[in-house]
Amino acid sequence: MTEHCVAWTDRTETTAPNGVAKRHLDGEGASLARITVPAGTKAPRHSHAHEQFVQVLAGSGTLETEQGTKAFGPGSVFHFPPDVWHAAEFVSETVLVEVNLAPPSHSRFA
Template sequence: MDIHEIDWSKMQWKQIRQGVEQKAFSGDGATVALHRLMPGHEPKPHSHPHEQIAYIMSGRLRFHIGDEVRDVGPGGLVLIPPNVMHWGEVLGDEPVLNLDVFTPKRPEYAA
């Protein structure tokens, strides 16, 4: 059995673009990514073939998912279906810390 383990507290944040940072961990079938989004970051509409579940740990994020909009705060979860255009924008002055789960895994995020 091959057990894959990391310590996120020792892992450096990877800057994805201005105002967006990430730490990621992948298994054989799923990827978990910790994202830190700063107020004023440039939202980037995108889609991907992965189902995504986003859990907001701190801050507030306005999700645009297809034609729908949802404001989500700490403790909130949102499901983003595969191949649906989506993006998020930080609400207020507090950075957002969110945990995303993707299935199938995202090899480009792999740690």
């Protein structure tokens, strides 16, 4: 049975070698993640087959896309359609909430 109300602290945290810490909540056709990114971290140019939304809760940095480079901070929201490249540099420790939607062929909503 799926819990309808959970706290991020109740989710298992995984930490990558670069110090990026993630907590996930997975659903059918979508996932939600809370991510803490250390200052100085760089996310190289990449893309994914799924649509993604990201909200910046705390911290700052720069986002690079085909539209150029833009500074971000608390309250910024990113939207990446499938297969659109993006890169980021995190100036200060940054906390993000990320929503990943399954590609249409994998979604129960298709």
